[in-house]
Amino acid sequence: MNKVRRKFVVLATVAVFVVLTALLTVINGINFTMVAEDADRVTEMISSGAGRFPNVNMPERGGFREPGKMGPDSPETAHSARYFTVKISQNGEAETVALNISAFTEEEAKDIAVSLMNEKRGWTNGIYRYRVYKEGGDTFVTVVDQGRELLPSYRILVISIIGEIICIALCLAFLIVMSKKIFKPIEEADRRQREFLAEAENEFKIPLTVIGLNTEVIEKTVGQSDETLSINRQVKKLISLTKKIPTLGITGTQDTVCDLTDVARDTINEYAQKFNERNIKLSCSVADGVTAKGNKEEYRAALGEILENSLKFAKTSATFTLSLTGDRTLIESTNDADLPDGSCDRVFDRFTRLENSSGVDGVGLGLSGVKDFARGMNGRVSASVEGGVFKLRVAL
Amino acid sequence: MKILTAVSDRDLLAGIEKYLTLAGYDVVGAFDGVQAATRLAEEKIDLSIVEEDLPRMPRGGVFPDEMPVAVLTKNKNTSGGETKYLSFPFSPAELSSAVSMMINDMTGGRGNE
Structure with missing residues (x-):
């Protein structure tokens, strides 16, 4: 593969990589941000109930909920959320308000809450979203397990990365194959130009030598004149030009x-x-x-x-x-x-x-x-x- | 000093012959390898000026090893080796100089005798 073609393939592949990476970064970024927002909506609901889910309007039993009521706004959220809330009083005493999660004991929940009490909200241990809020002089720490909600996002991220790698590999293969066709006329034109330059250089050589020799013969037999001097000057110029032709191809x-x-x-x-x-x-x-x-x-x-x-x-x-x-x-x-x-x-x-x-x-x-x-x-x-x-x- | 000039282009052959004759040399011409071989067999040639890739050149060449030969070539880079090369397009002065150098090499600097 010649230099220009290789450069084209590399540049085009890099361009595809940059565009795809930017696109997938934005899509996955929005996806993870929405999961965090949903988690914050859940912790907000819990905080409004002083550490527990407030009473929610349950749908009539035996009936489907309204379409569109998904995520944290679903009436099922109160039943499906895995969370705990710990109240830390002003004198530093920790008390478990709610423990609707099987991953932690009460003591472990209290330790986690105490370690987070000076924060506001964020992620801890990768999949746990927490919120810290005050009520009546006490500090409440609510931690929600978002693992189930994050799993599809991580799957999409992995699929995106694999998809991008496959896409770039296919693109590279396509470009290598297609660039041969794209560059064929250009390479052909370049080859023809080089051949023409080489041939032109060669074809000028003998006529110029002959003109130079004959002019010299005329000068020696008839005598030097303005015309023969002029011919010699022009021949010199053309010889110089001929010698430069190869450098045009550099x-x-x-x-x-x-x-x-x-x-x-x-x-x-x-x-x-x-x-x-x-x-x-x-x-x-x-x-x-x-x-x-x-x-x-x-x-x-x-x-x-x-x-x-x-x-x-x-x-x-x-x-x-x-x-x-x-x-x-x-x-x-x-x-x-x-x-x-x-x-x-x-x-x-x-x-x-x-x-x-x-x-x-x-x-x-x-x-x-x-x-x-x-x-x-x-x-x-x-x-x-x-x-x-x-x-x-x-x-x- | 008799010089054999063997080039395929008739105008070039005539130009070199006239120029070298005016310069005082005895010049015989040939426009292909067969004619060059004939000239070499018929006459006592001291040195030759021959075009590279001369047509109809007999296998094994025609020039005796001891004969000084200047090769006229279209190639630019011809330095190295014992063969004297003269690249096209050369000026009459370059031709003259090449011939003089060959004669000097032959005569050990005693010139055209």
Whole structure:
């Protein structure tokens, strides 16, 4: 599975997970809140009866109760509720008012009530809802067992979690299968574009060589003219463009790990002679053992473009630095190009040439390739001029 | 100094032949492997400039091991090894320089004799 497709599948699955989790959290949250509210309604009824259920209107025997009278409002609540109420007098004496529960003895109920007497209401031991209230100077603690009411809510919660896991697994499987179909035309278009670039690059090569050779032959036999000079300039430009075509395809693939230190040193060695020929002092600092995920040839092309840029525009000196800062790999390049101070990120725009590029070979594609490469590697590029020094920074 | 130029593109062949002739070399051309083999058999060739993947190249190659050969290639990365590569598109000056280097290697720096 290629990088973009994998990213799409992961992002779509994460999106489904987030939406489902949010939805199920809200549904289960409301469900548990309603159970707590029902329990509070029961403890409220008990508190209104001074610790016991007040007299309730019993339905006629043999008849069904009214539809809709469910939960705490049901006349059966007084009979089905499992609870106890303990009265704690001002002098701290505990007395059981009601013990309609089989889980606790009177003494245990009193101990629980004393431990809760400074609270107001809430849950204790997971399934017991309590309410603390005052009446006639005494403190009443009512504890209701809500286990039976909570059980369906817990079942819904478990079913929700299992359902969500199954749903995400199905979604992931569906996306893996479907993404192949969705991305097929995109991958095909990408492949065709790469093929076209490679073919275009190759098909331009021989004609340009022939034009260059024939122009040289004309100059040597007939003599140099404005026209032959112009042809030579344009041929140089086209050759430069042709050489840049492969960098248009630089996308920053992260599948392999390469030794960036080695690549940087090789590229510097490749350019050192060219800097010497132009009498430009190139100072380099390459940290040992820098590795990075990505394609070696793409790194080589990107570093080559950075050095090529310095070679073209430096007046007397240039620097190149490869370093590690935290988990980031930094590539910095400076040169004393004649440019006004300020940000000049537009050097990364395709076919853009700055004011100092007059008379310098090039078509304005080199650094745009570096930007595309850095972006493909989730990195950043920036360019600025400070004190007349052009500074290029690539953080990967 | 006789140079064999073997490339399949007729215009390129003519361009290289004329350019090198003007530069003072004796140049013979071939546009495929069979013709290159014939030229090598008929004439005393000092060095060759040959296009990579030249059509109709006889099995086992046609160039003697001791003959300096510059290979014209569409590939960019051709460094390494003893073979001299010249990547398309090359300039006339690059061609000249490659030929001069090969002659220097042959003559031990005594130039075109």
